[in-house]
Amino acid sequence: MLVNDDIHALSSAVSGPVALPDSPEFAEETFAFNVATVHRPDVALGAADAHDVVAGVKWAAERRLPVSVQATGHGADSAINGGLLINTRRLQDVQIDPVRRTARVGAGVKWRTVLEASVPHGLVGLHGSSTDVGVVGYTVGGGLPVLGRAHGFAADHVRSMEIVTADGVLRRIDADADAELFALMCGGKGNFGIVTALEFSLFPIGEFYGGGIIYPGADAALILAAFRQWLPSLPDAASPSISLLRLPDMDFVPPPLRGQFVVHLRFAYLGNRGDGDALLAPMRKISTPLMDTAGPMDYLDVDQIHMDPADPLPFVSGGALLEDFGEDTVADLLEVAGDGSDCPLLLAEIRPFGGALSRDVGRPNAVSGRDAAFLLFLVGFNMPPVADASMASIRTVLTAMSPHSTGFTLVNFHGTPGDEADRARAWTPEVYDRMRAAKASYDPGNLLRFGHAITGVPPAG
Structure with a gap:
């Protein structure tokens, strides 16, 4: 059970607001686009930046509290009960590089914001049926684009990401740095950490x-x-x-x-x-x-x-x-x-x-x-x-x-995730086995256990 000293320790370590269930800010920090899903964490953190995410994860890990994350709540298929919910909607940095044809966005950015910045350069990202959806949650879940038959899944074109793993370490990962973690985060949803920034390719758009x-x-x-x-x-x-x-x-x-x-x-x-x-x-x-x-x-x-x-x-x-x-x-x-x-x-x-x-x-x-x-x-x-x-x-x-x-x-x-066998249907058996091994390595305490989460097993041998 959390006491005042616990809440004070979190508030002192972060820049963003910390909200308890009886706080006026709590409803706003936990609100999901799917209003049928009502989250009831023990405490909600409105992260102001990546450092707040790091501090929040470390704070929760020290107290063995589970951690969840949300930006827009479009993928809120199941309710979060207990633990710390980290809201990343304030991470709104957007950088478009028209020469490299890339975008780098914070975890709270929606696709509409990306397009408004990239279309004047004749470039678009691989968004789905609605541009009101957050870039990060959509992409780490694979991302099925409107232009998918032309360019593939959104996750296919991620260049790098910044992620806070369950040990409270902020990592920059790509196909060379932490390659296996990067591969599994591109389609593995939020099983191994909280993404704070994402870099991905943009594509030329002419007549449409x-x-x-x-x-x-x-x-x-x-x-x-x-x-x-x-x-x-x-x-x-x-x-x-x-x-x-x-x-x-x-x-x-x-x-x-x-x-x-x-x-x-x-x-x-x-x-x-x-x-x-x-x-x-x-x-x-x-x-x-x-x-x-x-x-x-x-x-x-x-x-x-x-x-x-x-x-x-x-x-x-x-x-x-x-x-x-x-x-x-x-x-x-x-x-x-x-x-x-x-x-x-x-x-x-x-x-x-x-x-x-x-x-x-x-x-x-x-x-x-x-x-x-x-x-x-x-x-x-x-x-x-x-x-x-x-x-x-x-x-x-x-x-x-x-x-x-x-x-x-x-x-x-997938919809509301069921038991372990039901959750496993979102990946091939080979990928699922790799994900379970990675979960055991990067989140052995199953800190990130909400949403479409899996459980880890030690690698064979």
Whole structure:
């Protein structure tokens, strides 16, 4: 049990605020984008810089308190109870090097901030469907980009990172310095330390074509069949996805679509209008779209492709990697999540892999999924009166799709982590064994035990 002297020792060692559950600042320091997840640590530290993270970890280790970390809380799939929560949202340094085509960012930086600094130089980073997400948590979880088929996973292009390991040491690691730790942090989530800064490659952006087509949900079978047949015609420069959406009557939904079941095709393409229109033409002939926003796009408007909610919401999610999206797979998905089913989920999404997402990057990392063909991702509201139905429906859909699954997930799309066997599905067995050995080495006391954490075992021999 913490006493006043303990809290005083932490407050004296850091520059940022220290908040207890009865402090006015506590709610702000522990707030997650997923508002269904309410964190209840014993104490929260709003780290002002990397030195605060070091001091916080050392303080917790001396008292054998577990440590957790959060910046935006977009990946808050499970609640943190007890210990020290370190909030890194104040680490807002952004440095763009247009000559080396790199960015260096602090742990609290969101992708929107990176793009606002890099796009004027004709460069972009490999963000996901929403630029409101924090760079670090997304990237160390692998990072599935909007332009993934063109460039691969975000973790493939990390140059270096600064990380505070469980012994309270701030390390700069890369492919040469602490190479195994660096490899496992690129896709291994936060199992071995707290990242305070990340350096990664940027990519040239010229003409960009993006947007989406929204169709009536009643035509879902026709549209998904056409989508499956259309995919092989696309170049790696094109990254599509498609989702079944049950849109609520809420402000973040465009008025004409509120309360409807629809199919949403998303499309991002590194090219001009003529080529983009030609690639998208077969899908424009299918059904009668309710909305078509695809065309030349200012890259700073890239969030309009997926139209993810910008405001915090209560949600629950789950995912699986698929071997195929053939006729039987489509039929099984529609049976449990299509028109006429009792599925309450907000989203059932299919993201194709292929291209750079399926290629070996030539250096070790912990990203899984390169042998998969598709990602299935499910999201439902986690609030009364639909919370129980949403969680049950995710289980139902995943069970129905299990014959088509590889048996693995991506850690950022896994959903609430279960037991050890369930958590292991986010990595290949070979990578998971390496991670357990590294966990035993870098965090033998299992200080970092929250979120999608694993347990360590000593190396064999």
